[in-house]
Structure formats: C-alpha cells, structure tokens
Amino acid sequence: MSDTASDVKSIISARDLSVHFTLRAGWFANQSLKAVEAVDLDIPKGSFFGLVGESGSGKTTLGRAFLKAVPITRGSVQFADGEVDYNLQDLSKADLKDYRKRAQLIFQDPYAALSPRMTVRDIIAEPLEVMGLTSSREETDERVREIAAKCRLNLEHLRRFPHAFSGGQRQRISIARALVSNPDFIVADESVAALDVSIQADILNLLKSLRDELGLTFLFISHDLSVVAHICDHVAVMYLGRLVETAPTRELFAAPRHPYTKALLSAIPSLDPDHVSTAQKLEGEIPSPTNPPPGCKFHTRCPFVIDRCRVEEPALEHSGLEHDVACHRWRELAEDPIARAMSRDVDA
Amino acid sequence: MSLLTVDNLTLQFDTDEGRITAVDDVSFSINPGEVLGLVGESGSGKSVTAKALMHLNPGNAVYDPGSKIILDLDDGPVDVLSLKSNRDLKVVRGGAVSMIFQEPMASFAPAITIGDQMVEQLVLHKDITEKEATTHSIDMLERVGISDAEKRFNQYAFEFSGGMRQRAMIAMALSTKPKLLIADEPTTALDVTIQAQVIDLMKDLVKEFNMGIIFITHDLAVIAQTANRVAVMYLGKMVEQGPVRDVIRDPVHPYTQGLLNAIPKIDDLDAPLTPVPGDIPSPLERPAGCVFNTRCARIEDRCTQSVPTIKTYSKDHIGACFVTADERGAT
Numbered sequence: 167m168s169d170t171a172s173d174v175k176s177i178i179s180a181r182d183l184s185v186h187f188t189l190r191a192g193w194f195a196n197q198s199l200k201a202v203e204a205v206d207l208d209i210p211k212g213s214f215f216g217l218v219g220e221s222g223s224g225k226t227t228l229g230r231a232f233l234k235a236v237p238i239t240r241g242s243v244q245f246a247d248g249e250v251d252y253n254l255q256d257l258s259k260a261d262l263k264d265y266r267k268r269a270q271l272i273f274q275d276p277y278a279a280l281s282p283r284m285t286v287r288d289i290i291a292e293p294l295e296v297m298g299l300t301s302s303r304e305e306t307d308e309r310v311r312e313i314a315a316k317c318r319l320n321l322e323h324l325r326r327f328p329h330a331f332s333g334g335q336r337q338r339i340s341i342a343r344a345l346v347s348n349p350d351f352i353v354a355d356e357s358v359a360a361l362d363v364s365i366q367a368d369i370l371n372l373l374k375s376l377r378d379e380l381g382l383t384f385l386f387i388s389h390d391l392s393v394v395a396h397i398c399d400h401v402a403v404m405y406l407g408r409l410v411e412t413a414p415t416r417e418l419f420a421a422p423r424h425p426y427t428k429a430l431l432s433a434i435p436s437l438d439p440d441h442v443s444t445a446q447k448l449e450g451e452i453p454s455p456t457n458p459p460p461g462c463k464f465h466t467r468c469p470f471v472i473d474r475c476r477v478e479e480p481a482l483e484h485s486g487l488e489h490d491v492a493c494h495r496w497r498e499l500a501e502d503p504i505a506r507a508m509s510r511d512v513d514a
Numbered sequence: 515m516s517l518l519t520v521d522n523l524t525l526q527f528d529t530d531e532g533r534i535t536a537v538d539d540v541s542f543s544i545n546p547g548e549v550l551g552l553v554g555e556s557g558s559g560k561s562v563t564a565k566a567l568m569h570l571n572p573g574n575a576v577y578d579p580g581s582k583i584i585l586d587l588d589d590g591p592v593d594v595l596s597l598k599s600n601r602d603l604k605v606v607r608g609g610a611v612s613m614i615f616q617e618p619m620a621s622f623a624p625a626i627t628i629g630d631q632m633v634e635q636l637v638l639h640k641d642i643t644e645k646e647a648t649t650h651s652i653d654m655l656e657r658v659g660i661s662d663a664e665k666r667f668n669q670y671a672f673e674f675s676g677g678m679r680q681r682a683m684i685a686m687a688l689s690t691k692p693k694l695l696i697a698d699e700p701t702t703a704l705d706v707t708i709q710a711q712v713i714d715l716m717k718d719l720v721k722e723f724n725m726g727i728i729f730i731t732h733d734l735a736v737i738a739q740t741a742n743r744v745a746v747m748y749l750g751k752m753v754e755q756g757p758v759r760d761v762i763r764d765p766v767h768p769y770t771q772g773l774l775n776a777i778p779k780i781d782d783l784d785a786p787l788t789p790v791p792g793d794i795p796s797p798l799e800r801p802a803g804c805v806f807n808t809r810c811a812r813i814e815d816r817c818t819q820s821v822p823t824i825k826t827y828s829k830d831h832i833g834a835c836f837v838t839a840d841e842r843g844a845t
C-alpha cells in the first residue's frame with residue numbers, strides 16, 4: 167500500500183479482500199455475514215505483523231483467507247515469497263499443494279490441538295507424510311529431529327505422548343509441527359493466549375528467534391495488545407470486518423489515529439496502580455455483523471461521530487509513511503488537543 | 515475482627531493418581547470495603563481456595579483439621595468448614611457471600627429467563643415479595659449498565675452478548691447485597707474494552723456497597739487497577755502478600771519478581787520479555803522444600819530441604835523466601 171516502502175517486498179498482498187458467510191440455520195438463515203470486507207493489506211516479507219481487534223472483528227477469518235482455508239467471496243490475495251508468485255483464487259492443484267507447505271497455521275490451544283494417541287514424533291512428522299515431502303522414514307526422522315531442536319524440544323521427548331507435557335512444551339510441539347514443511351509464511355492465531363505469562367514470554371522469544379533464523383514472516387493474531395506491542399513490527403487494527411488502521415508498531419502505539427485504536431489502547435490495564443487514565447472508555451459492544459450499521463462501522467460507539475460518518479464509509483488512506491487510517495476526521499482529530507489527550511499517554 | 519479470616523487452609527484432593535495438595539497452609543483476611551487480589555498461574559489453587567470459602571469443593575476434597583475459615587456476619591462469626599448440612603450452609607450461601615465466575619453461562623440456567631432467576635434467588639434468600647424482588651432486580655440490571663432493563667429482564671442468557679451476560683451475573687450476585695463477593699477471573703474471557711467497563715463497574719459498586727471482594731485473576735495489571743492488597747499463589751502456597759503498590763514495585767519473592775519481568779509492559783516497549791525458566795510442576799510432583807525451587811534462579815541447598823516460613827519485610831508486606839528474607843532482614 168505504502169508506495170514509499172515498495173523496496174520492501176510484500177509476501178502477502180490483499181486487495182478488496184472479502185469473505186462473506188451465508189448463515190444456514192437459526193434466526194438469521196440465508197442472511198449474509200460479512201466477516202471480512204474490502205480489506206487492502208500488504209504484509210512485508212520477514213515482518214512480524216500483528217492483527218488486533220475485539221472478538222468477532224474478523225481476525226481469524228482474515229488469517230484463514232490467507233491460508234486459503236475459507237472461500238474468498240471477492241477481491242484477491244497475492245502470495246510472493248521470492249520463489250513463487252501465486253494468485254490464491256486461481257491455483258492449480260499442484261500449486262495449491264505447494265502453497266500448503268509454504269503457508270502454515272499455529273493453533274491457539276495447545277491442549278486441544280494435539281492428538282493424545284500420537285507420539286510427539288508422529289505429530290510433528292504428520293504434515294511431511296500427508297504432503298509426501300520426504301521419501302524415507304530416515305529422512306522424515308532427520309527432518310523431525312532438526313526442527314524439534316530448533317524449537318528447543320528435548321529430543322528424548324519425541325517418543326512420548328503429548329499429555330505428559332505442560333502448556334509451554336505443547337505449544338513448542340505445535341510450532342515444530344507447523345514449521346516441519348519448511349514454510350515461509352506463518353499465521354499464529356492467538357498462539358500464546360492459553361499460556362501463563364511466565365511461559366508466554368518464552369514462546370514469544372522462540373517465535374522471534376525462529377523468524378530471524380529461518381527468515382519467516384508471521385501474521386500474529388492476538389487480542390492482547392501488550393504482547394503485540396512487544397513482538398510485532400507492524401500492526402493492523404480490525405473492526406467489524408474492516409481494516410481501520412495499519413502502522414509500524416511504535417508509531418501506532420505512540421500516535422494512534424483512529425478513534426477505535428485509541429480506545430483499544432486506552433483500555434489496556436496499566437501495571438502502575440497509580441496510573442489514572444485520562445482516556446475516555448469505549449461504551450457498548452461491537453455490533454452484530456449480521457446487522458452492521460451503515461456508514462463507518464464504528465460510528466455507533468465513536469465519541470467523534472458526525473453526520474457524514476453515519477452515511478459514508480471511510481476508505482483506508484495514507485496518513486503518513488506506512489501509516490494508513492480509515493476515518494473521515496483523522497486530520498482534524500490529529501490537530502485537536504482534546505482528542506489527542508484522549509489517547510493513551512504512552513511514556514516516551 | 516475481619517469480615518473474612520482464613521487460617522492455615524490446607525486442602526487436598528483424592529484423585530485416581532493419588533492424593534494431591536491443592537492448597538497448602540494459606541492464610542489471609544479481608545475487611546469490609548477492601549479488595550484482595552489473588553494472583554497466580556493456572557493450577558496454583560486460586561479457584562479451589564475461593565470455593566472453599568463457600569464450602570463448594572466436591573466430595574473428594576479433604577480439608578486439614580487445622581484449617582479455619584471464619585466469616586464475621588451480622589449474627590456473629592461463623593466457622594464455614596464446620597457447617598455440614600445444607601440448612602447450616604444457608605448462612606454463607608444464602609446471599610451474604612456471592613460468587614461470580616469467568617464463564618457467566620455457568621451461573622444461568624439456560625431455560626429460565628434472567629429475571630426469573632434473579633427473583634427466585636431473592637425470594638428464597640431474602641424476606642421480600644415477588645413484586646419487590648422484580649422491582650429490585652430490574653433496578654440492579656440498570657445499575658450495572660444494561661439498557662432496556664425491563665425488556666432484558668424477560669430474556670434468556672443466550673440472548674445476551676458476552677459483556678452483557680457478565681454484567682447480568684454481577685447484577686444477580688450483588689442483588690442480595692452480599693458482605694463478601696468472590697470474583698473468579700470475572701474479566702478473563704472479555705475483550706479489553708469490555709474488561710475496562712466491568713472493572714469500572716466493580717470499583718463503583720465496592721464504594722457503594724462497602725463489601726469485601728476477593729478478585730481472582732492471573733493478570734497482575736488487572737490487580738494493579740482493582741485491588742488494595744494482593745496475595746500471590748504458586749502451587750498451592752501463598753508466597754507473597756502485601757499492599758498492591760509494595761508488591762508490584764518492590765516484590766520480595768523470586769516468583770513475583772519473575773512474573774513481573776515476564777509481563778509485556780505497554781509503557782516500556784524496550785524492556786525484554788524474561789520468562790520464568792522451566793514449567794510449573796504437576797501437583798503430583800510437588801517439589802520438597804520451597805515449591806518454587808525447580809524454577810528459582812536463587813536456589814540454595816536449604817530451599818530443597820525445608821519449607822520457608824512467612825516473614826515480614828515491611829508493614830503488612832510478607833513473603834516466604836529464605837534468600838530474600840536474609841538479604842533484607844525480614845523477621
């Protein structure tokens with residue numbers, strides 16, 4: 167999107183990407199639900215790209231669209247990792263098979279994701295076997311040991327069953343499984359949400375070092391903004407299926423432009439017991455995506471709403487180097503001292 | 515006398531794999547109008563401690579005979595663990611103590627409207643008519659910020675959004691005007707925006723009702739924003755307790771220090787994330803000596819040989835660590 171940064175190659179480029187679900191049962195039968203709508207997004211190769219927003223905002227669906235795990239209703243996704251260049255809507259069977267090994271998912275819940283009847287070795291080896299990526303058991307074992315070591319798993323443990331392991335170790339098993347096919351793009355969907363903080367830091371540090379060592383690109387989906395602030399270099403904020411703001415992490419946290427981003431940041435509880443938030447709290451909840459409001463999707467909760475917001479949906483526009491925002495009023499609000507004071511006071 | 519006094523609470527469970535210790539010699543107290551934060555990672559014994567206060571743990575729970583839980587209610591002190599029959603337990607379950615949970619669906623019967631449940635609970639425990647109970651319940655729903663309370667009163671829990679259910683559960687828990695509120699991870703499943711609303715709501719309500727609150731969470735930042743005092747648990751042990759500012763700014767136990775270093779701080783993006791090394795042991799493999807010794811960077815021989823006793827570091831700030839107690843001259 168950012169022309170100035172075009173020297174950095176995007177591994178994923180989405181244009182007008184939309185994923186709609188047709189609801190089949192219940193009160194809303196046959197209604198269409200716009201889980202992701204008109205998203206333009208570029209993920210720079212090698213980045214740790216954060217995706218945040220309240221639950222129901224469409225983060226998981228967007229990640230799944232990039233993995234070609236949900237049907238794309240409209241728009242396009244281009245994948246270019248330097249070796250191949252794919253248009254995801256238009257993949258031959260052979261290309262799709264190849265894409266599956268290049269783009270992988272790390273699950274959220276390390277307790278639910280691992281089959282209790284398989285040994286750790288078999289869990290990690292399964293993608294290799296399913297995709298037919300190795301030609302002998304020795305080769306498979308060799309590859310499993312290599313990736314397990316990179317994920318700092320004890321090789322002695324490969325013969326054990328996952329129930330013997332703690333949450334942190336299980337998450338390392340899930341990561342090794344995702345990386346065994348040698349992918350270069352990883353969607354990590356709430357990958358540390360189920361872990362205790364004392365262990366979470368270890369997994370985050372591991373993901374970062376794997377990114378550096380293996381040259382991976384991460385789409386890191388999380389509802390925890392403090393984690394995203396620490397680990398991601400870029401962040402995109404979603405609301406009701408729309409992208410409302412994207413920026414480099416430091417810039418987003420220091421100078422958020424969209425009123426929704428400001429509200430999200432100001433809601434993060436501070437570890438300082440004497441921190442008095444000057445920010446205005448967000449009222450109400452995210453509206454139902456089966457019945458989204460007209461105009462700007464955020465206008466029903468926005469403290470800066472004007473008539474225009476109720477009828478006209480703002481487009482994502484450049485507001486600075488690599489900083490895009492979808493708000494009719496971002497320019498005014500950036501000048502307005504009261505609006506500025508309402509964003510979270512982040513220490514310089 | 516405090517509203518609640520817990521003395522030497524020790525609680526084990528009989529399981530297929532043997533007897534495990536879930537809570538080990540834990541003591542604390544709460545005064546009216548005070549919020550005690552109970553923090554610790556999963557499995558540290560927070561929920562089990564909370565349930566003990568209402569005698570809610572299942573039949574495989576074995577309480578050590580030395581354990582005491584004293585509630586000082588209107589009619590004088592009650593020894594909760596000595597209550598056996600459901601009739602006796604009405605003293606604690608009959609509205610003087612209320613509990614709210616992480617998953618609000620667990621508090622609501624799916625086939626009964628929110629209103630009917632609130633009214634039923636009130637009529638059962640309080641000496642009021644159904645009509646009064648209805649008025650009071652609608653009032654409470656309004657108080658927790660549910661708009662259209664009269665309409666919502668006649669709806670079912672599944673018709674509510676997550677945040678609204680959490681509010682309704684708080685309304686129901688507070689409608690009996692409890693003296694003590696036990697909130698077990700009440701904001702953990704919520705988005706930060708809704709969490710902030712619920713925290714504000716709870717703060718307002720403590721002020722107004724002057725109840726004592728036990729606020730259980732694994733999130734120290736939530737504790738920092740809600741609690742007066744904090745107690746840190748690890749593998750069933752209370753390792754540190756004190757005023758919230760002292761514990762967060764000057765933690766005395768290596769586990770609390772480790773926890774604080776592991777938290778990503780929004781105000782300091784350059785601070786490295788330092789994990790607490792290793793994993794929490796299974797309750798079947800509880801370490802001898804200090805329970806934290808398998809992950810502690812400051813381990814000495816004595817830490818594996820005997821259990822450190824609670825020492826006082828400064829006024830009301832206590833901790834159980836041999837090494838820092840010596841260093842800081844705690845007594």
Ligand SMILES: Nc1ncnc2c1ncn2[C@@H]1O[C@H](COP(=O)(O)OP(=O)(O)O)[C@@H](O)[C@H]1O
Nearest residue numbers: 187199201220221222223224225226227228455
């Ligand atoms: N397979 C599906 N069928 C119908 N609706 C879905 C499906 N998957 C997700 N949704 C809906 O799409 C919206 C976005 O969901 P999701 O992508 O999971 O959001 P997030 O990950 O941000 O919480 C939600 O309203 C959700 O209920």
Ligand SMILES: Nc1ncnc2c1ncn2[C@@H]1O[C@H](COP(=O)(O)OP(=O)(O)O)[C@@H](O)[C@H]1O
Nearest residue numbers: 527529536555556557558559560561562572797
């Ligand atoms: N009914 C029970 N039977 C056996 N073990 C239990 C039971 N309830 C809790 N436990 C165990 O007691 C310990 C403490 O659990 P809990 O209080 O739920 O931890 P926390 O709330 O801090 O995550 C855990 O090891 C848990 O498995």
Ligand SMILES: [Mg+2]
Nearest residue numbers: 225226227355
């Ligand atoms: Mg999701």
Ligand SMILES: [Mg+2]
Nearest residue numbers: 560561562698
């Ligand atoms: Mg619990």
